[in-house]
Amino acid sequence: MSESTSFIRIFVGVLLSATAAGVFTSCPIELSPPSVVVRYGDSVSVNCSTSESLFDGIGWEATQGGKSLESVTHMAWTVEKLTEWTISPSCYISPSPESSYLQCFKHPKVVLYTFPENISLSSSSDPRMEMSEGEEHNFTCDIQNIAPVINLTVKWYKGDEMVFEDTFKDPSKEPVYQSSIFSFIPTREDNGVTFRCEALLDLRPEGPQLNASSQEYNITVFFGPEVQCAAVLEGETLERGCSVTGYPIPTVTWLKNGTSIEPTEPLSRENAGMYIAVAKGAVSTTTQHRIDVWYKPELKCPSNYTALEDAPHNLSCTVEGFPKPEVMWFKDEDDVALPESLTRSDTGQYVITASNNLSSINVTVEIYVVYPPSQIVELEDSEVDVGSDVWLKCSSTGNPRPNYLWDYYQTANVVEENEDGVSRLHIHNATVYNKGSYTCHAWNDRGNVSKTATVTVKGAGQECPIEITPERMVVQYQDRKQRATCNAISTDHTHVKEIYWQVLHGDKIDSSIWSVDTHKDWDPKPVCTAIFNVRGMCQKHLNFTLYKTPDSVSVSTVDNLSSVVEDKEFQLQCDITNVAPAGNLVVQWYRGNTTLSKGSLRVSGCLPENNTNCDINAVRSPLNVLSTISFTLDRNDKSAEFRCEAILDLGAEGPKPPPNMMSSPLNITVYYKPSINTTKLPKRIPVFRGYPAELVCEAEGHPPPKIEWLYSEDKVPHKSGDTLMVYEAGRYTCNTTNEVGSAYHAVEVILKEDYLPLIAGFVAVTVVAISIVFLFIYSIYYKNTKMRRYSLKNAKLDTQSGNVAHYGCDMQFPMTKLS
Numbered sequence: 157m158s159e160s161t162s163f164i165r166i167f168v169g170v171l172l173s174a175t176a177a178g179v180f181t182s183c184p185i186e187l188s189p190p191s192v193v194v195r196y197g198d199s200v201s202v203n204c205s206t207s208e209s210l211f212d213g214i215g216w217e218a219t220q221g222g223k224s225l226e227s228v229t230h231m232a233w234t235v236e237k238l239t240e241w242t243i244s245p246s247c248y249i250s251p252s253p254e255s256s257y258l259q260c261f262k263h264p265k266v267v268l269y270t271f272p273e274n275i276s277l278s279s280s281s282d283p284r285m286e287m288s289e290g291e292e293h294n295f296t297c298d299i300q301n302i303a304p305v306i307n308l309t310v311k312w313y314k315g316d317e318m319v320f321e322d323t324f325k326d327p328s329k330e331p332v333y334q335s336s337i338f339s340f341i342p343t344r345e346d347n348g349v350t351f352r353c354e355a356l357l358d359l360r361p362e363g364p365q366l367n368a369s370s371q372e373y374n375i376t377v378f379f380g381p382e383v384q385c386a387a388v389l390e391g392e393t394l395e396r397g398c399s400v401t402g403y404p405i406p407t408v409t410w411l412k413n414g415t416s417i418e419p420t421e422p423l424s425r426e427n428a429g430m431y432i433a434v435a436k437g438a439v440s441t442t443t444q445h446r447i448d449v450w451y452k453p454e455l456k457c458p459s460n461y462t463a464l465e466d467a468p469h470n471l472s473c474t475v476e477g478f479p480k481p482e483v484m485w486f487k488d489e490d491d492v493a494l495p496e497s498l499t500r501s502d503t504g505q506y507v508i509t510a511s512n513n514l515s516s517i518n519v520t521v522e523i524y525v526v527y528p529p530s531q532i533v534e535l536e537d538s539e540v541d542v543g544s545d546v547w548l549k550c551s552s553t554g555n556p557r558p559n560y561l562w563d564y565y566q567t568a569n570v571v572e573e574n575e576d577g578v579s580r581l582h583i584h585n586a587t588v589y590n591k592g593s594y595t596c597h598a599w600n601d602r603g604n605v606s607k608t609a610t611v612t613v614k615g616a617g618q619e620c621p622i623e624i625t626p627e628r629m630v631v632q633y634q635d636r637k638q639r640a641t642c643n644a645i646s647t648d649h650t651h652v653k654e655i656y657w658q659v660l661h662g663d664k665i666d667s668s669i670w671s672v673d674t675h676k677d678w679d680p681k682p683v684c685t686a687i688f689n690v691r692g693m694c695q696k697h698l699n700f701t702l703y704k705t706p707d708s709v710s711v712s713t714v715d716n717l718s719s720v721v722e723d724k725e726f727q728l729q730c731d732i733t734n735v736a737p738a739g740n741l742v743v744q745w746y747r748g749n750t751t752l753s754k755g756s757l758r759v760s761g762c763l764p765e766n767n768t769n770c771d772i773n774a775v776r777s778p779l780n781v782l783s784t785i786s787f788t789l790d791r792n793d794k795s796a797e798f799r800c801e802a803i804l805d806l807g808a809e810g811p812k813p814p815p816n817m818m819s820s821p822l823n824i825t826v827y828y829k830p831s832i833n834t835t836k837l838p839k840r841i842p843v844f845r846g847y848p849a850e851l852v853c854e855a856e857g858h859p860p861p862k863i864e865w866l867y868s869e870d871k872v873p874h875k876s877g878d879t880l881m882v883y884e885a886g887r888y889t890c891n892t893t894n895e896v897g898s899a900y901h902a903v904e905v906i907l908k909e910d911y912l913p914l915i916a917g918f919v920a921v922t923v924v925a926i927s928i929v930f931l932f933i934y935s936i937y938y939k940n941t942k943m944r945r946y947s948l949k950n951a952k953l954d955t956q957s958g959n960v961a962h963y964g965c966d967m968q969f970p971m972t973k974l975s
Contacts, residue, residue, distance in 0.1 A: 184207060185249055192362065194238050196238070198238060202247075203231075210251065214230070218235075220239075248261045271366045272299060277353050285351075287377055287378070289378065293342065302332060307359055314349055342377045344379040347376060348375070380401050380435075381400060385397055397447070400433075402437035403437070406435045411431065427447070428478075431446075432445075455483075457521050462525075485509075487504055504523060508520075530553045539614060540586045542614065545583060548580065549578060549580050555600075560596060561597040562581060570590070592692070594610075596608075625640065628699040631700075638672055658682075660679065677702055682700055708733050709802045712729055714727040714729050719826070722828035727787075730743050736778040741757060741803070743802055789826045795823055842907075842908050851905075857892065864892075865888055
């Protein structure tokens, strides 16, 4: 069968299949296997079968191994040596006239491949694989006679590392000559590494996976020469401090200032500077290099330095080293910065440290700052019992160390001691002569300071050796004049220079006697002053009180109420007029004969927090004072009586008993709201028709409450005061009201019928009926048992009995017993 005939048949079959697309959704042909992978020249076989029963036959159309239509259910396409690269066989089925489908085709997938045994690697620039650093080079991997190339992958390896992968999109099925190019820029690290390429033909899953590798090639990378210099330690050489790299290995010539330098000679700090390196290798280069010679720090400082406080100093240290050392100052292990002007706190030992990258060095400097003495400390006022010891300590800091000098009234029992920059005074067996001021002076070449302390000797006589008689004076207002005397204590051996009195806002009274004016001296604050030769001046105050009893004491409610409401708190106020001193006043409250708590006090008409003249304890002149107290009363108190009493408590020196004044009693009426007596007025009351009921509403309250009955308007009840006569059912409410409040109580009246007459009539009828029945029964009984029947026919007299009654009956006539 010619190729043109096969093509026409295939075209017609495809056309018919497209025409019948609305009838069939698939071709009833099965291929096994549906796809094959075959090496060029190998055999191949694909079986074509169908499950249809109505068909004329099966055939294969192929450029190699085609078969004509045969009436079989399966047919194999077999080629012993497949060499057609573009072959595309198709199996077709021819339907019978009775079948309902048209002719159709199926094509197995046939992949024909070939793979070379060897592949080659080449360089585009130099077959010796020599290259320069940084220049791009191309490697070519040649694969001959490869098909299908779309399944080919080329992998590039540098050493054992894959560095590139190349794939191809050529759809050609015939063998081709394929190359893969890898571009590479070498570095000095690539010198001596190996390169290779690997071809991989992947025909899975139906076919194999084939690979082939090229020969490995070592590359040579030319680079340099390069000269790099680091820091050179003093005593090292240029050869050690500078590195030379390159391939081929270069040679270097060193020059400084045009003079050749031997690189193996040790360098000193003086050899630092600019050097020229001439290097020859792959190329020739000339470079300049700054050579720094490093050496350890060297530090020089004075071991001692003295400076004036707050004056600029010139303390400095010399330091050398490379790199330049960092200099730090330490005091007591703390990093410090030395100020331009030193103070006393800067005195001490310092450690100066110089350090660089090589090492560190330190030296010690002792700094002395000269300054005047500081303020004296630890010298304080002291108090000592007579006959005891006391120490006074004077301490000051300065440079040079201060000297000390004491200024005081010198006595034999005071000893001065100086030790460790501190001066002490030891007072043995203290007496009155040791009282007074003690001044300590501290000085050096830069200046001086001083401080004074006072020593008080307790028990050396009294605190002030004077005596006032009496010690406390309590005088009544407008009483006769009294006086106080101030004298030196006779047992005190000090010499008295002067004694005088002085009162507040008054002149000096050159006398030891002070007289009080009982009309106006409310708060004179009298003071006796004495001046002694050794002690100096001392004073003593006289405790003086001028008192006045109140003009009146009265009690009232705060709101001037004559009555109060039950369980509602109210306040009572006790007014005390024109009393002094108010600070000694006590107010006692009474309820009837019962003593209550004491009330608080304040000045009438002002608030203490806004006016110092309202302070009861500070004002000594007469004041109007009030005291308040709170109460709560109930109805059982009804008419309570309250009183207050003002008492002046002037202490032990005041009059006995203390002056007092009682107020007139105040009666308080207690108002309370009404309370209804519900025991006499239940909530439900029955009433028989025709019989009125009496409702009584009783209520207690103060003022007496008003009582009213409230009821429905269509009812006409009878009223009589707090009593209500009701005849009909309904809800009746008793309402009570007074000034305090109101109360109400509701009564439900239930109307009932009176069945007593009916019941009595029924009982009477029942009794009559029962009586009639009883009489009727009894009459029958009597007739049958008590009465007999007699006949007067042929009667004979019974002589035997005569006229004697038988059975209790008299027989007046002769009778014959009938029965």
